[in-house]
Amino acid sequence: xxxxKINIISKPILxxxxxxxxxxxxxxxxxxxxTRLYSPREFGSFALYFSxxxxxxxxxxxxxxxxxxxxxxxSEANQVLSLCFLISTFFSALVLLFVISLNHYxxxxxxxxxxxxxxFLIPFGLLVSSWFQSLSYYLNKDGLYKEMSLSKILRxxxxxxxxxxxxxLEKNYVLVVAEVIAYLIVVxxxxxxxxxxxxxxxxxxxxxxxxxxYIGFPKFSILSGFVEKVSSQSPTFFFxxxxxxxxxxxxxxxxxxxxxxxxxxxxxxxxxxxxxNASDEYLQTGQAKLVFTANLKRLTILSGITFIPAFFIVEDxxxxxxxxxxxxxxxxAKLMIPLFALQLIVSPLSTMFFIAQKQSLDLLxxxxxxxxxxxxxxxxxxxxKTIESAIIAYTLSYSxxxxxxxxxxxxxxxxxxxxxxx
Numbered sequence: 001x002x003x004x005k006i007n008i009i010s011k012p013i014l015x016x017x018x019x020x021x022x023x024x025x026x027x028x029x030x031x032x033x034x035t036r037l038y039s040p041r042e043f044g045s046f047a048l049y050f051s052x053x054x055x056x057x058x059x060x061x062x063x064x065x066x067x068x069x070x071x072x073x074x075s076e077a078n079q080v081l082s083l084c085f086l087i088s089t090f091f092s093a094l095v096l097l098f099v100i101s102l103n104h105y106x107x108x109x110x111x112x113x114x115x116x117x118x119x120f121l122i123p124f125g126l127l128v129s130s131w132f133q134s135l136s137y138y139l140n141k142d143g144l145y146k147e148m149s150l151s152k153i154l155r156x157x158x159x160x161x162x163x164x165x166x167x168x169l170e171k172n173y174v175l176v177v178a179e180v181i182a183y184l185i186v187v188x189x190x191x192x193x194x195x196x197x198x199x200x201x202x203x204x205x206x207x208x209x210x211x212x213x214y215i216g217f218p219k220f221s222i223l224s225g226f227v228e229k230v231s232s233q234s235p236t237f238f239f240x241x242x243x244x245x246x247x248x249x250x251x252x253x254x255x256x257x258x259x260x261x262x263x264x265x266x267x268x269x270x271x272x273x274x275x276x277n278a279s280d281e282y283l284q285t286g287q288a289k290l291v292f293t294a295n296l297k298r299l300t301i302l303s304g305i306t307f308i309p310a311f312f313i314v315e316d317x318x319x320x321x322x323x324x325x326x327x328x329x330x331x332x333a334k335l336m337i338p339l340f341a342l343q344l345i346v347s348p349l350s351t352m353f354f355i356a357q358k359q360s361l362d363l364l365x366x367x368x369x370x371x372x373x374x375x376x377x378x379x380x381x382x383x384x385k386t387i388e389s390a391i392i393a394y395t396l397s398y399s400x401x402x403x404x405x406x407x408x409x410x411x412x413x414x415x416x417x418x419x420x421x422x
Contacts, residue, residue, distance in 0.1 A: 015145040015146060015149055016145050016148060016149055016268070016269035016272055016273065018149065019145075019146075019148065019149020019150065019152050019153055020149065020152055020265045020268060020269055021265055022149075022152075022153050022156075023149075023152035023153045023155065023156040024156070024265060026153070026156040026157055026160055027156055027159065027160065030160045030164075033164070034160075034163060034164075037163070037164065037167040038163075038167065038174070038175060042172050042174065042175060046173075046175040046176055046179070049118065049121070049122065049125065049173070049176045049179075052122055053122065053125055053126055053129060054229065055226075055229060056091075056095060056122075056126050057126065057129065057130060057133070058222060058225045058226045058229060059091060059222055059226075060087070060088045060091050060092065060126055060127075060129075060130040061084045061087055061088050061130050061133065061134055062083075062084070062087045062217065062218040062222065063217040063218050063221035063222055063225065064080055064083050064084050064087065064134075064211070064214060064217055064218065065080075065081075065084050065133055065134040065137040065138075066137070066217055066221060066354045067080050067210075067214040067217050067354075068080050068081065068134075068137040068138055068140075068141045069137070069140070069141060069275045069276065069279040069351070069354065069355060070279050070282070070283060070354075070355055070357075071141065071210075072283065075206075076210060077138065077141055077142075078199055079206045079207050079209070079210040080210050080214065081134055081135070081138045081194075081199070082207050083207050083210060083211055084130070084131075084134035085131060085134065086207065088126075088127055088130035088131060088134070089127060091126075091130075092123045092124070092126050092127035092130070093123070095122060095123040095126060096120075096123035096124075099119055099120060099122060099123060100120075117171075117173065118171070118172065118173020118176045118177070121173065121176050121177065121180050124180055125176065125179065125180045125183065128180060128183035128184045128187050129183050131187045132151075132155070132183055132186060132187050132190070135151075135187065135190040135191070135194065136148055136151065136190075138194060138199075139151075139190070139193070139194070140272050140275065140276055141276065142197060143276060144193070144197070145272075145273070147190075147193050148272070151186050151189065151190055154182075154185070154186050154189065155182050155183060155186045156182075157182075158178075158181065158182035158185050158186070159178050159179055159182040160178075161178075162177070162178035162181050162182060163175055163178040166178060216357050216359050216360075217354070217359060219359070220359030220360045220362065220363045221354070221359045221362070221363075223363055224359065224362045224363040224365075224366045227363070227366040227367060227369075227370055228366045228369075230370065231366065231369050231370050231373055234370075234373050234374075234377065234394075235252055235390065235391075235394055252329075252332055252387075252391070255329040255330075255332045255333045255336070256336075259333050259336070259340055260340070260343075263340055263343055263344050263347075266302070266344060267343070267344060267347040267348050268348075270295065270299065270348040271347060271348035271349075271351055274291065274295050274348050274349065274351065275351045275354075275355070277291045278291045278292060278351070278352065278355055278413070279355045282355050282356070282413075282415065285415070286415045287413060287414055287415025288352070288355065288413045288415070289413050289414050289415070291413075292349060292352065292409070292410060292413035293413075295348065295349060296345070296349060296406075296410075299344060299345045299348065299349070300345055302344065303341045303342075303344045303345050304341075306341075306344070307337050307340060307341040307344075310337060311334060311337045314330050314333045314334050314337070315327065315330035315331055315333075315334055316330070317330065318330030318333065332387075332391055335388065335391045335392060335395060336391060336394075336395050338395055338399050339394070339395040339398045339399055339402075342398075342399055342402035342403065342406075343398070343402060345402075345406065346402040346403075346405050346406045346409070349406065349409045349410075350405050350406075350409055352408075352409040352410075352412040352413050353405075353408070353409065353412065355412070356412035356413075356415075358408070358412055361408060365401065365404060365405060365408075368401070368404075369397060369398070369401045372396075372397035372400065372401070373393070373394065373397045376390075376393025376394065376396065376397050377390055377393055377394075379393065380392075380393045
């Protein structure tokens with residue numbers, strides 16, 4: 001594939017961006033209503049559930065869904081998807097047994113035991129969210145971007161619908177129930193879709209074969225993903241447990257959600273399309289340099305026209321939109337502009353680690369990031385003891401990580417150029 005001109009947004013990217021954007025906009029639009037139907041305690045319950053699911057999802061599919069992008073044919077893709085289904089079902093069953101065994105202790109390990117009986121929804125929520133993730137990767141492999149977008153919109157819509165319908169139950173875990181039901185409905189819809197596109201249940205022996213073939217994904221990606229989650233959550237623990245500044249924690253969390261949401265939207269949409277195009281080119285030619293450089297150029301342009309102006313106006317923007325009380329959040333956002341700019345460029349392209357099956361290097365990079373963050377926060381605490389210094393350490397650590405990640409991704413995309421020339 002040769003790119004004769006650079007379009008910042010291609011049609012598949014636009015399709016996924018619109019779908020993801022609508023799916024994220026729906027909960028935001030209905031937030032004023034939900035905050036009147038549910039108390040902060042109930043939102044806290046949902047946040048606890050979401051955090052647990054996020055951590056457990058590092059293990060629930062064995063990371064085999066990432067192998068779907070490089071499967072060689074439809075039959076092999078079916079085998080990998082079935083493997084994801086089996087692993088997530090088995091792991092969710094183990095989580096259910098674990099939850100039952102821990103129920104006797106009433107979850108005193110957590111600072112807030114507000115999930116009540118909703119704790120038993122965790123294994124079921126983990127199961128349907130893991131199936132949803134695997135099915136999304138499967139649809140992406142086949143280029144079914146409209147179906148991917150619709151599934152995201154349906155999930156957000158059903159969540160809002162059931163959150164409103166069930167609000168009279170007055171239980172702390174009602175939002176969790178709405179989330180699980182929404183995922184379940186969309187998973188049923190996606191199973192119906194893939195059945196239309198000739199998905200067939202493979203033999204168990206074939207599933208075992210692809211499990212061994214792509215063993216590098218769970219071998220390296222599980223631990224890498226887990227370390228990455230610990231690194232991304234490190235400011236929360238530092239602000240809360242070391243500096244003991246809840247206001248700073250709230251402002252930082254608010255800043256990250258406001259700025260990171262649109263970045264995640266664009267990165268995920270571009271990354272989904274890049275993963276398919278790059279994996280197709282890599283399988284055919286042993287390299288993906290053309291696709292990589294074209295996307296690098298459009299992402300750099302997009303990041304530049306977004307974050308260079310943002311650096312100068314973000315503080316005023318936060319005050320104008322959220323009020324004077326949130327001016328400090330705007331200042332935090334300004335400090336993190338380099339991180340966000342690099343994140344937008346590098347995150348979609350970093351899938352080259354998985355396309356080239358370099359998960360071992362990704363794991364080393366995540367450990368390197370964790371060490372940089374730990375050292376940065378330690379120096380911040382010993383010599384400065386300020387929130388600003390901690391945020392600068394966080395921004396600097398992630399910026400270095402993203403630069404290294406970009407260099408390595410480009411090297412992977414080049415592949416064996418000499419073999420290609422021959």
